Amino acid sequence: MIELNGLTKQFSNGKGIFDVTFSISKGEVFGFLGPNGAGKSTTIRHLMGFMKPSKGSAAIDGMDTWKDAAKIQEKIGYLPGEISFLDGMDGMAFLNLVGGMRGMKQTAYRDELIHRLQFDVKTPIRKMSKGMKQKVGIVAAFMHEPEVIILDEPTSGLDPLMQRIFIEIVMEQKEKGTTFLMSSHSFSEIERTCDRAAIIKDGKIVVVENIHDLQQKQRRLFDVTFASEEEAIRIKQSSLDVVSVTDNRAEIAVQGDYNQFIRALGDFQVRNMDIHEQNLEEVFLNYYNREADPS
């Protein structure tokens, strides 16, 4: 459904995207991972026909994303990464504008989405919070039930409850055969919904892989609190990858083999366990190596 073929765009400052190649088949939910500034949005802008590639091409449903940009939009729903609506109208007026420009007649699904995401469409846009704007943007992307939905950082600004509702909506549309491309800078955000994912770094695709394989490869840090300091020191002798020990707490890195981790901990008195929030570079150290600065 979506086909990227050596897509390259170099900006005057030398940055850009280079030889980006992957394809997404119909009905697939595809994650697009990378830290800020890696080239996710630039790639998506090409898919939307906002930019002309310097080299290579991209196609959606067989149509070139630059030459047939207007025609492709009939099939696409899009949520931009930076939400900025038009001034001087409320949420409903904005949705009516976008719907009207699409020639959309059916509003039943739109109204259902508004109801499920629970927001007041009569709020003037300039008075909306970031999360509320995100909801309006999601409705605008989904309301015409397009064949392809492209979402740039869809859950930013949504509270956990709304994130769950959002995932439900994505899964429902997936059932109907909708193809998704979803970008994110956090793996946990996409692992629940995506089938496959690509990781991009400095404008180049590092890997395109099945989500389960990626889950195996992610490196997670657990903060384990033991009953005593001795135990915390003793854990160092085990086969686990102990990153650091402070007092009775140890930081343990786990990659793939959770069973071994649980078995090893079985001999200890564990008081508390917590997962570290990590950024993408830390989760996929093996892809990002050590050269990526922790920003």
Added chain:
Amino acid sequence: MNMTLYAKMLKVHAKSISSYAIGSALYLLLIIGIYPSIADAPGLNDLMESMPESFLAAFGMEGGFQHVSDFIAGEYYGLLYVVILSIFCLMTASQLMARHIDRGSMAYILATPNSRKKIALTQAIVLITGLLIIGITTALAGVIGTEVLIEDKPFEAMTFLNVNLVGILLFYVISGYSFLFSSLLNDERQALGISGLLTIVFYGMDLIGKMSDKFDWMVHLSLFSTFRPVEIARGSVDVWPMITFLFLLGTALYAVAILVFSKRDLPL
């Protein structure tokens, strides 16, 4: 063009269009209102003669005022009309394109099955509609105002309408290059700044050229040389060459703007 977008955009800009239109009409009525007292003032033409020739020439006032239409042309169309319409064209043009590109809201407009040409054309028509509303309201205020407020004074309705026609076409060109910069640039303030600067330079060149013989070549480089309200009001110039020139230039500027916008990379 896309009717939904056109209607919404016109609604968003309705407030500013109507306030410029009402402001311009009221000011014109005020000028018409003071005409009788000025025309009957015995010392006025003496006073005008005492002023430097070049100064009068700069504001198109040489030879005194014989008719109410001359007076309006000199007093209103010579300066305030130009200021009001310039501000409207510059502001609205930068808001219709560059602001949406700058803020990213253009992404939503383009994420609909409408070509960029169609979108840009729609926005251009919104701007031209606003200009026409203000221009026609002003012209009507002039015609009706002189009818109601002035008695027994010769008023040349035909030449007065010519002043308005050339005036509107002059701003068709000014809005045309403002729209071009607005479609070409990613920064709203930059677009506004460049088109504003160009307008001021044109106006300044016209003013200096008329005041000083040494710099009279400047007049011909200025767009404002096509708009001589007092001369048009007196019927002493043939307006058709200017009308044709301004219409073609304005249309070309809008066409280039739409084409440029449809071909360029957008940072959305």
